[in-house]
Amino acid sequence: MTSLSGAPAANQLAVANPWAMVPSLGNLDAYISAANRLPLLTLEEEQGFARRLRDNNDLEAAGALVLSHLRLVISISRQYLGYGLPHGDLIQEGNVGLMKAVKRFDPDQGVRLVSxxxxxxxxxxxxxxxxxxxxxKVATTKAQRKLFFNLRSMKQGFKADAAAQDADTHRETLNSEEIDLVAQHLNVKREEVIEMETRLSGGDVMLDPGPADDGEESFGPIAYLADATQEPTAQLESRQRDRLSTDGIATALQALDERSRRIVEERWLKVNDDGSGGMTLHELAAVYGVSAERIRQIEVAAMKKMKKALAEYA
Incomplete structure (x- = not known):
């Protein structure tokens, strides 16, 4: 292993305990300031730490490699601030990528960890x-992802060209020629460029805008996007309806005589193969040898009896 005895004092502290270089932080600015003060590693030091990690799974060596490259994550994360996501979250995700890189880094490949x-x-x-x-989720294929992350910068390039030619730089959308250039350069369909530009240029809408200036409640998507079916009272009511439509109906039918039960079942509980309802009053009247009016009366009486039985069951 390469000797690190000649390293600067700050680097020697990082060797002994890399986490001691990180002070107590209160906000993002303090974190960035502290990360930028952490010492950079020389090639010799970097390879020494990397070999200790690879050969001995030395976590202190891994910490030294991670800490010395935190400023790289901060620098890269600034390139993605235009997407409206918190800078701290971007840095945090970048740090995850940095730790994955440190874990897989091989010092014998002839490249620096930064690359x-x-x-x-x-x-x-x-x-x-x-x-x-x-x-x-706006991008699924590799080509669409490339389009997503390059379209914004390419649009800025078109605006710069237009400014150099003293042309209109205030338009927000691409013209037909520019769309074709983007599609050709990024190897995607013309329609995909148009769709992605539409999604990128769409404004954000607050889910719950809160009270308006005049004190009245503002109307936002939360008013019509809420799923009322998951509300506890609605859940209880749904379970009660399900129970009544199965066990409750079966119990109520048992309270009827055989003729009344068949009339109710044929009229309301059976569905033909073609999707139509059960037997008509006249068809049942022919079966029992009575008038259709008598079948209707039996049906009404049976329904009243079932209603009473369901009320008791509930």
């Missing part, structure tokens, strides 16, 4: 943005 870690940091931040940006 190797950039891919892992960006990949983790990309995944976080795609999962959380406006709570909508």
């Amino acid at each position: 190797y870690a950039m891919h892992w940091i960006k990949a983790e931040i990309h995944e976080y943005i795609l999962k959380n940006w406006r709570m909508v």
Whole structure:
């Protein structure tokens, strides 16, 4: 293992206890300031720590590698502030990517950790943005993800070109020629460019806007997006209806005589193969040799008796 005896004092402290370099932090600015003061590692130190981690699973060596590259995560995370997500969350996800890179880093491959870690940091931040940006999964394929993360910068490039040509730079949407250029450059369909631009340019809507300036309640999506079926009272009512429609109906039918029970079943509880209802009053009248009016009277009496039985069952 390479000797680190000649390292600067700050680096020697990082060797002994890397976490001692991190002070108590109260906010994001303090974290960024502390991370930027952490010492960088020389090539010799980096390879020494990496070999200790690889060969001996030395967690202190892993900590030294992570801490010395926190400023890299902060720098990369700033590139993604335009998506409206908290900077602290972007840094946190980038740190996850950094730790994955440290775990997989091989010092004998001839590259510095900073170059190797950039891919892992960006990949983790990309995944976080795609999962959380406006709570909508906007990209599924590799090409669509590339479109998502490049469309914004390409639009800025088009605006810069328009400004250089003294053309209109205030329009927010791409023209037909620019759409074709983006689609060709990123290897996606023209329709995908249009759809992605529409989603990226869509404004955010507050789920619950709260009281308006005049004190009245503002109307927001929360008013019509709430699922009332999951409300506890609605759940209890639904279970009660289900119980009455199964066990309750069966119990109520048992309270009827055989003829009344068959009339109710044929009229209300049976469905033909074609989706139509059961037997008519005249068909039942022919079966029992009575008038259709008599069948109706029996049916009404049976319904009253069942209603009473259901009330007692409930």
